[in-house]
Amino acid sequence: MADPRARYFRQLRRLRRGARRWSVLAGGFAGATAILTPYAGLGLPDAGWAAAAGGSLALALWRWSDLRALSAQAPPPALAAGQGNPLLVAAVQRVPAARAAVNELRRQRARFSLRGSAAAGPWTRLDRASLTLAGLAGRLSGPGEPAVLEAAVAERSLRDLAGRVASVEKALRVTPADARPELERAHRTLADQLDAGVDAYERLVAAAASYVAEDGRSATEHPAVGRLTEASDLLRGVAAGLAELRGARTEPLHTPN
Incomplete structure (x- = not known):
């Protein structure tokens, strides 16, 4: 599995880009609708511009809401120094000699943290x-x-x-x-x-x-x-x-x- 902290920030960036993109589209469609709509009222072609503006605005609001909800969550903690990628560690530990080396590294790190x-x-x-x-x-x-x-x-x-x-x-x-x-x-x-x-x-x-x-x-x-x-x-x-x-x-x- 990937690093949860890195996945969190990737998802945050993706939501922010989506929210901005749909906000720009909603503004563009709304402006086009306001300019092209005849004063006599909406015709059938103008209904398409209005629908596109409304849909873009709804999607923009949805993305901004998801972005706020994700931003309110605390990011996952970073991997400890020497812990490495969990998937890589699991693969290495399937080899007996490598597993012994990983266990020894962990013991040495724990012993160093207790020094003094x-x-x-x-x-x-x-x-x-x-x-x-x-x-x-x-x-x-x-x-x-x-x-x-x-x-x-x-x-x-x-x-x-x-x-x-x-x-x-x-x-x-x-x-x-x-x-x-x-x-x-x-x-x-x-x-x-x-x-x-x-x-x-x-x-x-x-x-x-x-x-x-x-x-x-x-x-x-x-x-x-x-x-x-x-x-x-x-x-x-x-x-x-x-x-x-x-x-x-x-x-x-x-x-x-």
């Missing part, structure tokens, strides 16, 4: 933990699957909370002195909630790693070890048999005296 705030440290920890969990998600089968869904919901909530912390911190810079104490208390509460949430998320990732480790560990040895041992024994047996066969072929034949 109290949310920057927890955001970085959350980034590391979420990337770790993404590497474990493919092995969290069975009882571990609901944990992946819960982690995704919690991550979105924590990122929103980090944005709130940074926004309140920016507002503190312009807050009058008499209103600062209350806003500072609210900021500390949000920052504490963010720290506690990231701590819980990191504990979830540690639990997921323990689950993956225990799920892949058997009581004795890994099945792959047993299969490799059997294959090694088989190869050694085949090699020994070939060696015996080659030795039997190279031994000299002894004839009796």
Whole structure:
């Protein structure tokens, strides 16, 4: 889809051109009607001029009305820097490597926007933990699957909370002195909630790693070890048999005296 803001201004320009064009035509037809109409009254040919003037005037009024209605609406917001055309972004994200690059770009942009705030440290920890969990998600089968869904919901909530912390911190810079104490208390509460949430998320990732480790560990040895041992024994047996066969072929034949 096209940029909504650009589409809004294109439609505005189109309505303005149409309103002006029909206004000029209505004025021209009205003038022609006033000049060409005989004093005795309208004849059949003059009725055409009058109809054209009336129709043009109605269309001009209609276009001006649409223009006023559209101008009264607020224009859509501009695309954020780096967001790009939504259609182009959707096409790029169909390619796995490009999707990873776009996601990394968004993470870096969000991290840069939080630079210097109290949310920057927890955001970085959350980034590391979420990337770790993404590497474990493919092995969290069975009882571990609901944990992946819960982690995704919690991550979105924590990122929103980090944005709130940074926004309140920016507002503190312009807050009058008499209103600062209350806003500072609210900021500390949000920052504490963010720290506690990231701590819980990191504990979830540690639990997921323990689950993956225990799920892949058997009581004795890994099945792959047993299969490799059997294959090694088989190869050694085949090699020994070939060696015996080659030795039997190279031994000299002894004839009796």
